[in-house]
Amino acid sequence: xxxxxxxxxxxxxxxxxxxxxxxxxxxxxxxxxxxxxxxxxxxxxxxxxxxxxxxxxxxxxxxxxxxxxxxxxxxxxxxxxxxxxxxxxxxxxxxxx
Amino acid sequence: xxxxxxxxxxxxxxxxxxxxxxxxxxxxxxxxxxxxxxxxxxxxxxxxxxxxxxxxxxxxxxxxxxxxxxxxxxxxxxxxxxxxxxxxxxxxxxxxxxxxxxxxxxxxxxxxxxxxxxxxxxxxxxxxxxxxxxxxxxxxxxxxxxxxxxxxxxxxxxxxxxxxxxxxxxxxxxxxxxxxxxxxxxxxxxxxxxxxxxxxxxxxxxxxxxxxxxxxxxxxxxxxxxxxxxxxxxxxxxxxxxxxxxxxxxxxxxxxxxxxxxxxxxxxxxxxxxxxxxxxxxxxxxxxxxxxxxxxxxxxxxxxxxxxxxxxxxxxxxxxxxxxxxxxxxxxxxxxxxxxxxxxxxxxxxxxxxxxxxxxxxxxxxxxxxxxxxxxxxxxxxxxxxxxxxxxxxxxxxxxxxxxxxxxxxxxxxxxxxxxxxxxxxxxxxxxxxxxxxxxxxxxxxxxxxxxxxxxxxxxxxxxxxxxxxxxxxxxxxxxxxxxxxxxxxxxxxxxxxxxxxxxxxxxxxxxxxxxxxxxxxxxxxxxxxxxxxxxxxxxxxxxxxxxxxxxxxxxxxxxxxxxxxxxxxxxxxxxxxxxxxxxxxxxxxxxxxxxxxxxxxxxxxxxxxxxxxxxxxxxxxxxxxxxxxxxxxxxxxxxxxxxxxxxxxxxxxxxxxxxxxxxxxxxxxxxxxxxxxxxxxxxxxxxxxxxxxxxxxxxxxxxxxxxxxxxxxxxxxxxxxx
Amino acid sequence: xxxxxxxxxxxxxxxxxxxxxxxxxxxxxxxxxxxxxxxxxxxxxxxxxxxxxxxxxxxxxxxxxxxxxxxxxxxxxxxxxxxxxxxxxxxxxxxxxxxxxxxxxxxxxxxxxxxxxxxxxxxxxxxxxxxxxxxxxxxxxxxxxxxxxxxxxxxxxxxxxxxxxxxxxx
Numbered sequence: 001x002x003x004x005x006x007x008x009x010x011x012x013x014x015x016x017x018x019x020x021x022x023x024x025x026x027x028x029x030x031x032x033x034x035x036x037x038x039x040x041x042x043x044x045x046x047x048x049x050x051x052x053x054x055x056x057x058x059x060x061x062x063x064x065x066x067x068x069x070x071x072x073x074x075x076x077x078x079x080x081x082x083x084x085x086x087x088x089x090x091x092x093x094x095x096x097x
Numbered sequence: 098x099x100x101x102x103x104x105x106x107x108x109x110x111x112x113x114x115x116x117x118x119x120x121x122x123x124x125x126x127x128x129x130x131x132x133x134x135x136x137x138x139x140x141x142x143x144x145x146x147x148x149x150x151x152x153x154x155x156x157x158x159x160x161x162x163x164x165x166x167x168x169x170x171x172x173x174x175x176x177x178x179x180x181x182x183x184x185x186x187x188x189x190x191x192x193x194x195x196x197x198x199x200x201x202x203x204x205x206x207x208x209x210x211x212x213x214x215x216x217x218x219x220x221x222x223x224x225x226x227x228x229x230x231x232x233x234x235x236x237x238x239x240x241x242x243x244x245x246x247x248x249x250x251x252x253x254x255x256x257x258x259x260x261x262x263x264x265x266x267x268x269x270x271x272x273x274x275x276x277x278x279x280x281x282x283x284x285x286x287x288x289x290x291x292x293x294x295x296x297x298x299x300x301x302x303x304x305x306x307x308x309x310x311x312x313x314x315x316x317x318x319x320x321x322x323x324x325x326x327x328x329x330x331x332x333x334x335x336x337x338x339x340x341x342x343x344x345x346x347x348x349x350x351x352x353x354x355x356x357x358x359x360x361x362x363x364x365x366x367x368x369x370x371x372x373x374x375x376x377x378x379x380x381x382x383x384x385x386x387x388x389x390x391x392x393x394x395x396x397x398x399x400x401x402x403x404x405x406x407x408x409x410x411x412x413x414x415x416x417x418x419x420x421x422x423x424x425x426x427x428x429x430x431x432x433x434x435x436x437x438x439x440x441x442x443x444x445x446x447x448x449x450x451x452x453x454x455x456x457x458x459x460x461x462x463x464x465x466x467x468x469x470x471x472x473x474x475x476x477x478x479x480x481x482x483x484x485x486x487x488x489x490x491x492x493x494x495x496x497x498x499x500x501x502x503x504x505x506x507x508x509x510x511x512x513x514x515x516x517x518x519x520x521x522x523x524x525x526x527x528x529x530x531x532x533x534x535x536x537x538x539x540x541x542x543x544x545x546x547x548x549x550x551x552x553x554x555x556x557x558x559x560x561x562x563x564x565x566x567x568x569x570x571x572x573x574x575x576x577x578x579x580x581x582x583x584x585x586x587x588x589x590x591x592x593x594x595x596x597x598x599x600x601x602x603x604x605x606x607x608x609x610x611x612x613x614x615x616x617x618x619x620x621x622x623x624x625x626x627x628x629x630x631x632x633x634x635x636x637x638x639x640x641x642x643x644x645x646x647x648x649x650x651x652x653x654x655x656x657x658x659x660x661x662x663x664x665x666x667x668x669x670x671x672x673x674x675x676x677x678x679x680x681x682x683x684x685x686x687x688x689x690x691x692x693x694x695x696x697x698x699x700x701x702x703x704x705x706x707x708x709x710x711x712x713x714x715x716x717x718x719x720x721x722x723x724x725x726x727x728x729x730x731x732x733x734x735x736x737x738x739x740x741x742x743x744x745x746x747x748x749x750x751x752x753x754x755x756x757x758x759x760x761x762x763x764x765x766x767x768x769x770x771x772x773x774x775x776x777x778x779x780x781x782x783x784x785x786x787x788x789x790x791x792x793x794x795x796x797x798x799x800x801x802x803x804x805x806x807x808x809x810x811x812x813x814x815x816x817x818x819x820x
Numbered sequence: 821x822x823x824x825x826x827x828x829x830x831x832x833x834x835x836x837x838x839x840x841x842x843x844x845x846x847x848x849x850x851x852x853x854x855x856x857x858x859x860x861x862x863x864x865x866x867x868x869x870x871x872x873x874x875x876x877x878x879x880x881x882x883x884x885x886x887x888x889x890x891x892x893x894x895x896x897x898x899x900x901x902x903x904x905x906x907x908x909x910x911x912x913x914x915x916x917x918x919x920x921x922x923x924x925x926x927x928x929x930x931x932x933x934x935x936x937x938x939x940x941x942x943x944x945x946x947x948x949x950x951x952x953x954x955x956x957x958x959x960x961x962x963x964x965x966x967x968x969x970x971x972x973x974x975x976x977x978x979x980x981x982x983x984x985x986x987x988x989x990x
Contacts, residue, residue, distance in 0.1 A: 001826065002934045005867060008830045010925035012837050012856075014918045019841035020804050021914040022906050027892060028840070028849050029800070034884065035837055035853065038860055041876075043929075045869045050937035053946055053959050056869050060956065063879055064971045068978030070884045074891045075985035081895050082988075089800045096798030801906060808917050815924050 005046035012039035026077050026087040030070070037066050122202045125194045127210050127227050130237065131280060133191075134273040137184035141177050141266035148262060174261050181265030182248035185272065189241035196234050204230060205670055207346060209282045216285070220341060228282035228345060232671045235479065235664075236279035236411055239486050243403045244272050246627035250494050251395040253623040254501055258393075264304065268399065271297035275404050279411060284333050284343040287412070291329065291376065294405045295322040301400065302392040314391035321385040325375015329412075332368035335361065345415065349674060352418045357682050358425065358572075366419050366426035370433075373409030379437045379467060383460050384747055390452040394497030397452060402459055402489035407482045410463070413470040414479050414671075421473060421675035424572040424682070431471025431562070435580045435587070438464030440744075442590035446597070447733070447740040450517050451496050454598045458543070459489060461591060465558055468584060472577060473679055473686075474561035476668045480642045481554035483664075487638050488539040488551055491631035495536040498620035498628065499602060502529060506609060506616035514610070519598065520726045524607035528617040531625045533603045535632040540599050542635045544592035544711055547652060547704045550639030556700050557644070559584045560690070563699070567687030578691045585703065592707045596714035601723060604715075608725040650697045826866050832859035842905070846897050850888055857881040868943060870952040 016039060019032030041059045048055025077087060084091055207230035216223040248268065255264050274297055278290025296319070303315025333343055339361060340348050355362040373379070378386040378401075389401055400406070413420055413430065420427050438461045445457035462485050469478030502525075503516035514521055526533040542549035545556060562584055566577030607614055619625065642664035643653060653660045690699050733741050742748075795806070836859060839852030857880050864873035905911070946955035960968055 001822065001867065001936060003930060003932050004823075004826060004830070005863065006929035006932070007926055008833065008863070010922060010929055011834060014922040014925070015834070015837040015841060017808055017921070018914060018918045019837075021801055021808060021918070022841065022911055024801070024906060025846060025897075027846050027888065027895075027897060028843075031840055031849055031853050031888065034880075035840060035856065038857065038880070041872075042860060042863060045864055045867050045872060047939075048869070048943065049867060049940040050934065051939040052942050053939075053955060055939075056872055056943075056956055057959055057964055059869070059872050060875070060960065061967060061971055063875060064975065067879060067884055068975050070887060071978050071982040072985065074887060075982040078891060078895065078986045087895065087897065092800065093798035095796065097793045097796035801910070805910070805914060805917070808914075808921070812917055812921050812924075815921060819924060819928060 002046045002049050006043055009039045009043035009046065012036075012042070024088050024090055026080075026089050029089065030073055030077070034066065034070065037062060122199050122204050122208050122229070124208055124210055124229050125198060126191055127195065127229055127280070128212065130188050130191050130195075130241070131227065131273060131276045133184040133188045134269040134276065137180050137269035138266050138273060140180050141262050141269060144176055144180075145260070145262035145266055174256065177262040177265040178252050181269060182245060182252060184269060185241060185245040185248045188272070188276075189238075189245050192234070192237045192241045195229065196238055199229070199231070199234055206230075207233075207282075209346065221337065223283055223285040223343060225286065226282040227280040229280070230671065231667050231669075232411075232414060232479065233279050235483065235668070236407075237276065239483055240272065240275050240279065240404050243486050243490050243631070244399060246630055247395050247399045247403075247490060247494065250398075250497070250624050250627045251393075253621050254395055254497055255393060260304070264301075264393070267297055267300045267304070268396070271301065271400065271405070275408070278408055282345060284336065284345070284348075287415075288326075288329060288333065291372070291408060292326065294400070294408065295319055295326070295376070298322070298389070298400050298405055301396040302389045304392050304396065308391075311391040314385075314388040318385040318389050321382050322375050325372045325382055328368040328371025328375070330372075332365045332372065335365045335368065339365075349418055352422065352674065355419075355422050357422050357678065359422075362419055363423045363426050366416070366423040367429065369412060369416060369419070370426060370430050373412050373467070374433065375409075376412075377406045377409030377463050377467070378460050379409075379433050379464060380440060381746075383437065383441070384750060386460055387453055387456040387743070390450070390456050394452065394493055394500060397456070398490045398493035398497065401456065402493050403486035406459065406463055407466070407486070410466045410470060410478055410482050413467070414475050417470070417475045417672050417675035418678060420470070421678040427471050427473060428573050428576060429471075431468050431580055432576070434464040434467030434469075434471055435562075435583045436464070437461065438468065438587040439583050439590070440464075442587045442594065444740055444743050445594040446590065447737055449519055449741075450515075451499065451519050451522070451598060451602060452493075452517055454519075454594060455489070455492055455496060458492075458591065458595065461587065462489065462543070464587075465555060465584070468562060468580060469558035472558075472562045472565045472580070473675070473683075474558060474565075475672045475675060476642070476665045477554065477557040477561055479668060480664050481558055484542070484550035484554040484635070484639050487631055487634040488542040488549075491535060491539040491628060491635055492543070494624075494628055494631065495532050495539065498532045498624050499525060499529065501620060501624070502617050503609065503613075505618075506613035509616045510610070510612045512610065512613065515726060518726050519601040520723055521609055522602045522607075523605045523609070523723065524603070525617065526603040527607075529603075529619050531619060532628060535625075535628040536603070537599060538632045539635050540595045541711070542639075543595055545588055545703060545707045546711065547700075548636075548639070548658070550635050550637075552700075552704055552707075553639035553643055553647075553652075555588060556703055557642070559588065559703065560696050560699060561686070563690040564686040564688070564696075565683070566691050567689060569684030570682055572683075581691060585706075588703060589706060589710050592710040593714050596711045597718050600715055600718040605719055605723065608723065610725070644696065646696045647700055652697070652700060822866055826863065829859045829862040829866070832856075833863070846892050847889075850885060850892065853888075854881050854885050857885070868940065868947070870947075871956050 013036055016032045016036035019035065020029050023029050023032065041062055044055045044059045044062070046055075048059075080092065081087055207228045209224075209226050209228050211224055211226040213225050214222060215225040248265070251264065251268065255261055258264065271294060274290045274293030276290070278287055278294060281287040281290060299315045299319035301315075302318050303312045306312045306315070336348060337343055339355075340351055342348065375382045386401055386406070390397055392400075420430065441457040441460035441464065445454050445461065448454045448457065462481070466478045466481050466485070469475075469481055499522065500516050503522065507514055507516055538549065542551035545552045559581060562577055563581040565571060566574050566581060568574075571577065607617075609617065620628075640658065640660040642662060643660035644662055644665075647653060648658070648660040648662070649656050689695060694702075732738075739745070795802075797803075833856050836852045836854075836856030840849045840856065843849040843852055857876060861873040861876040861881070864870075864876060906914075943955065946958065949955075950958055
């Protein structure tokens with residue numbers, strides 16, 4: 001069970017990474033990041049079966065932080081949207097050399 | 098005036114008596130002799146810098162002060178007039194005191210006054226020390242004495258030049274270096290002076306640097322000198338390698354360890370001679386001296402007649418024991434000397450510029466000096482050096498007075514004729530009586546007419562060339578016989594061209610022009626007094642080294658004239674070591690010339706022949722139709738043309754040496770320096786820019802790209818941690 | 821029974837994840853995400869992490885996804901179904917890199933072959949003693965109380981920050 005769970009977590013993580021790399025919509029990118037976080041949660045829980053309850057406690061904290069991060073990140077996206085009228089990340093290119 | 102002289106004599110007497118009682122030679126402020134000209138240089142240099150702002154423009158354009166407006170002159174002229182000749186006079190007086198002290202003591206070894214250690218590394222150490230012995234004191238007397246006279250002359254000659262303080266600064270610096278050269282106690286210190294006089298010669302020849310030709314002449318002198326200096330350096334290196342030191346005393350002490358005629362001593366002496374060839378203008382490095390006439394005439398008198406060019410002769414005389422141990426090198430020295438004497442004499446026959454005639458005459462007489470020291474007559478070579486300083490300085494200063502007068506005449510009529518061309522002169526004995534008389538004295542001296550100075554010195558050299566040819570163990574008897582004959586021919590040529598010069602300049606009809614004639618006048622006292630002093634020396638200066646055979650015979654009027662063999666005995670401690678080597682290896686020199694006849698006979702023959710040449714030349718040249726430059730339309734042809742163009746030696750050097758070097762330099766500059774080296778440095782710059790541009794491509798501003806690179810980084814970390 | 825369930829939930833999760841990445845409209849992505857989260861909760865249950873499964877549904881699927889939905893609604897994003905997938909070489913490269921990472925991870929994690937471990941027994945004991953919630957609470961409020969409190973402060977900061985960032989005029 002643990003092994004399968006870990007493999008699943010790896011696959012989900014990789015899918016999430018692919019999504020971050022490939023999507024242009026900022027909202028969807030954010031969603032994919034959440035997917036990555038979830039995959040990591042799964043792997044923590046799987047390892048807690050090996051090592052003890054600490055894994056699950058860590059998942060607790062990860063979720064909390066994910067929530068906080070989601071709130072702040074979405075607020076940022078809203079304020080950017082106000083300026084650019086779009087959430088397409090290709091138009092956020094002020095850092096271009 | 099007499100009071101001063103008396104007290105001076107008392108002072109001199111007193112100090113020499115004290116030395117007599119003490120039994121050894123106590124040098125009197127020798128450092129001051131060297132220091133005074135240096136202080137003069139600093140003072141005059143400071144003055145010239147201070148006035149540079151005022152006079153810079155006129156110096157740059159090569160013009161002079163307005164002759165009618167003397168008010169601007171005192172501000173720049175007063176101090177240098179006193180400092181320049183003043184330090185020289187003071188140096189001469191101190192030298193005189195030392196000389197008189199040395200007279201009373203029979204000095205066996207040189208006295209070295211030590212000041213500080215200049216170089217001290219490992220096994221090599223050079224002291225900053227001055228050596229006072231018989232040879233150096235003679236040189237010092239000549240340098241400071243004739244130098245003072247020339248400084249006084251310059252006060253009058255250069256009075257219209259805006260760079261007046263700079264002139265005296267350079268002149269003083271030159272004397273400083275020359276004194277270091279002759280007073281140095283080691284070859285290294287001599288080399289300091291050697292290089293220094295080369296530098297000052299460049300500064301003074303290119304004194305009027307705004308004229309491109311004159312500046313080039315200065316460069317030519319310095320560069321050709323430098324070619325010879327390589328030889329000097331190599332010889333010094335060889336000496337150090339063999340003896341572990343470059344001090345005179347230690348080297349000559351161990352000189353007996355050298356094998357007679359061996360490879361090492363031959364190499365050392367040949368390399369020293371290469372240095373001497375450069376400095377003393379022998380074949381093939383004489384080309385700078387005629388060009389050096391671009392400098393002011395007193396400079397030519399001091400540097401190119403009396404002092405700098407004699408440095409080579411001094412070097413050989415100082416290293417007499419080394420040259421005595423190397424008969425091959427000595428033969429080469431003598432051969433080059435006599436060839437140069439003959440070669441330069443032939444060129445001088447056809448020159449029209451008065452200073453060029455004197456320049457080639459100098460080269461020729463230097464050849465005589467080298468002939469003297471080459472055949473082993475070191476005292477005779479030094480003697481000719483001394484008398485040559487007197488009459489050649491007189492000739493140059495006299496020509497300077499003539500040129501000065503011609504220049505003022507042309508200036509007054511705003512004419513642009515050449516003031517130095519003898520075809521523009523003629524009949525100057527009327528306005529310039531004193532100059533004419535003194536220059537005739539010098540001409541008779543240089544021609545070798547009894548009883549003037551040049552007769553005794555030149556005759557002694559020619560005599561020794563013949564005498565050593567007949568020595569028992571002479572290595573090259575036939576060669577030395579040839580040298581003897583060539584020297585005689587060159588002496589006759591000397592008489593001819595010098596007389597030609599005198600007649601063209603001072604006698605016959607005046608060709609300067611109708612309007613200028615009224616402006617020709619005698620030189621002011623500040624200029625003719627040194628001429629008179631030098632004339633006296635040219636008359637009586639030769640009487641201090643007359644061999645017994647002559648002074649008791651006809652030359653000394655049966656012992657009536659106060660002649661003596663003083664110089665020969667004076668220099669005995671210096672040349673003793675060399676004479677011992679000569680006695681051991683060559684035996685005694687013969688008392689008869691190669692074709693028979695003793696010294697007195699050949700002396701009489703040479704002076705009669707010289708006198709005949711002078712007389713005939715006067716007749717020939719007076720009858721010649723000489724035209725002024727602007728009227729002279731004749732073209733030379735044949736051998737005359739070759740002589741006038743100095744055998745095209747300069748053109749040959751240009752073709753064979755200068756142009757290839759220029760081409761190589763241009764190649765090095767354009768291809769190697771600008772192309773390869775600069776290109777490499779520039780390439781580094783471009784490479785950095787390119788690398789920066791490449792790296793900047795990472796900054797796309799696109800979040801996806803950043804995330805991608807992040808992921809690639811994660812991949813690497815994973816890979817590294819797993820493997 | 822458990823393996824079958826597990827593979828079912830796993831398939832659902834993966835399908836949902838792929839849907840998140842490939843869906844054209846943001847709302848579609850969001851709904852696929854909810855599916856994935858639900859499947860993950862199921863997996864948690866299978867791994868005896870009951871409390872976390874509940875939290876996952878309540879907090880993640882219930883609050884965070886709703887927040888996302890609200891923002892999408894606010895920004896009126898659901899209308900234009902524009903293709904915003906990056907195509908071309910970049911997508912291929914990304915696929916390649918992520919595939920390699922997947923391979924590494926799968927190789928390392930998948931070859932352990934562990935089915936259950938010693939930690940599981942301690943968790944079961946804890947659950948038996950205190951109950952599912954109590955098992956976590958016991959540790960949380962004793963050993964990890966400081967991070968707990970700090971997390972509280974973190975949430976406070978996040979709230980204030982979100983408020984400040986999203987205001988119309990600062």
